[in-house]
Amino acid sequence: xxxxxxxxxxxxxxxxxxxxxxxxxxxxxxxxxxxxxxxxxxxxxxxxxxxxxxxxxxxxxxxxxxxxxxxxxxxxxxxxxxxxxxxxxxxxxxxxxxxxxxxxxxxxxxxxxxxxxxxxxxxxxxxxxxxxxxxxxxxxxxxxxxxxxxxxxxxxxxxxxxxxxxxxxxxxxxxxxxxxxxxxxxxxxxxxxxxxxxxxxxxxxxxxxxxxxxxxxxxxxxxxxxxxxxxxxxxxxxxxxxxxxxxxxxxxxxxxxxxxxxxxxxxxxxxxxxxxxxxxxxxxxxxxxxxxxxxxxxxxxxxxxxxxxxxxxxxxxxxxxxxxxxx
Ligand SMILES: NC(=O)c1ccc[n+]([C@@H]2O[C@H](COP(=O)([O-])OP(=O)(O)OC[C@H]3O[C@@H](n4cnc5c(N)ncnc54)[C@H](OP(=O)(O)O)[C@@H]3O)[C@@H](O)[C@H]2O)c1
Numbered sequence: 001x002x003x004x005x006x007x008x009x010x011x012x013x014x015x016x017x018x019x020x021x022x023x024x025x026x027x028x029x030x031x032x033x034x035x036x037x038x039x040x041x042x043x044x045x046x047x048x049x050x051x052x053x054x055x056x057x058x059x060x061x062x063x064x065x066x067x068x069x070x071x072x073x074x075x076x077x078x079x080x081x082x083x084x085x086x087x088x089x090x091x092x093x094x095x096x097x098x099x100x101x102x103x104x105x106x107x108x109x110x111x112x113x114x115x116x117x118x119x120x121x122x123x124x125x126x127x128x129x130x131x132x133x134x135x136x137x138x139x140x141x142x143x144x145x146x147x148x149x150x151x152x153x154x155x156x157x158x159x160x161x162x163x164x165x166x167x168x169x170x171x172x173x174x175x176x177x178x179x180x181x182x183x184x185x186x187x188x189x190x191x192x193x194x195x196x197x198x199x200x201x202x203x204x205x206x207x208x209x210x211x212x213x214x215x216x217x218x219x220x221x222x223x224x225x226x227x228x229x230x231x232x233x234x235x236x237x238x239x240x241x242x243x244x245x246x247x248x249x250x251x252x253x254x255x256x257x258x259x260x261x262x263x264x265x266x267x268x269x270x271x272x273x274x275x276x277x278x279x280x281x282x283x284x285x286x287x288x289x290x291x292x293x294x295x296x297x298x299x300x301x302x303x304x305x306x307x308x309x310x311x312x313x314x315x316x317x318x319x320x321x322x323x324x325x326x327x
Pocket of ligand 1: 260261
């Protein structure tokens with residue numbers, strides 16, 4: 001009865017993340033990675049595993065921390081990966097961590113000189129090949145360019161990381177900037193997920209990591225369009241997670257909160273942020289095991305607050321999150 005229902009039911013935990021029964025079972029038996037290394041104490045299944053009902057005291061005795069085995073990761077998501085937004089921040093960190101796992105990389109962004117520098121560094125440090133594709137993802141042709149440039153490669157992983165925000169009142173912005181945001185943050189991500197997702201489904205293995213944001217959890221005045229765009233990314237990714245799972249393809253939505261990159265500067269705001277390393281390592285750790293990864297306890301709490309309070313209050317709270325630095 002339990003086995004038959006594995007993967008068909010999902011649990012919404014207080015962390016704001018959704019897990020299926022199989023994952024809950026894994027976390028109980030291998031040690032929970034949600035609250036950090038070996039954490040098991042504060043989750044709903046502290047009374048024991050809710051799937052097989054094994055006693056919690058027996059589970060606590062042996063809590064190894066799972067980390068990705070590079071050979072296993074490579075055979076599941078390699079040999080080649082595409083990373084968009086690879087010239088800076090979260091995308092650049094994905095490139096470093098995936099290179100360390102032995103994947104060959106296609107690095108995508110507009111700033112060719114940065115991509116070229118990363119190629120030199122990564123090829124010197126790791127035994128991998130790196131291709132660079134300089135293109136502007138706000139244009140539809142860029143997706144076709146990227147598809148052509150990668151046609152001969154055996155790709156197994158797509159990381160859709162390119163994105164940006166514009167800060168301030170929507171009607172005060174140039175419409176061209178808002179359209180560009182829509183095209184880079186949503187349209188390019190959707191088209192690349194379709195192009196590479198189709199290939200992964202045909203070869204019956206692969207993965208897609210879509211970088212959404214903690215901004216996807218509630219409407220954020222002064223980032224109204226950006227938070228809407230990231231809600232689109234989150235919703236699309238979670239739907240694709242279900243559709244592609246049965247074809248052997250893993251989809252993960254990464255929802256970082258404020259992270260130390262060039263993002264705030266580009267967005268015209270200022271904010272404190274998490275270090276980029278754990279943001280990326282948690283995503284890599286979660287691929288194939290989770291539907292969504294929200295790094296940082298505060299961000300996971302922020303994810304559930306909008307579910308508990310009236311919508312109007314949620315918008316009011318959201319209006320305190322983003323402050324245009326140049327206003
Ligand atoms: N940092 C945060 O606090 C935070 C929080 C939540 C979510 N995120 C999301 O994380 C992702 C990565 O952002 P980040 O924090 O790493 O910021 P970042 O340091 O500014 O990096 C953004 C990347 O996107 C690329 N990009 C932007 N516009 C592009 C375009 N038109 N065509 C091709 N590439 C483009 C940039 O490369 P070029 O400029 O060279 O083209 C750069 O590599 C974004 O989707 C962002 O929304 C960030």
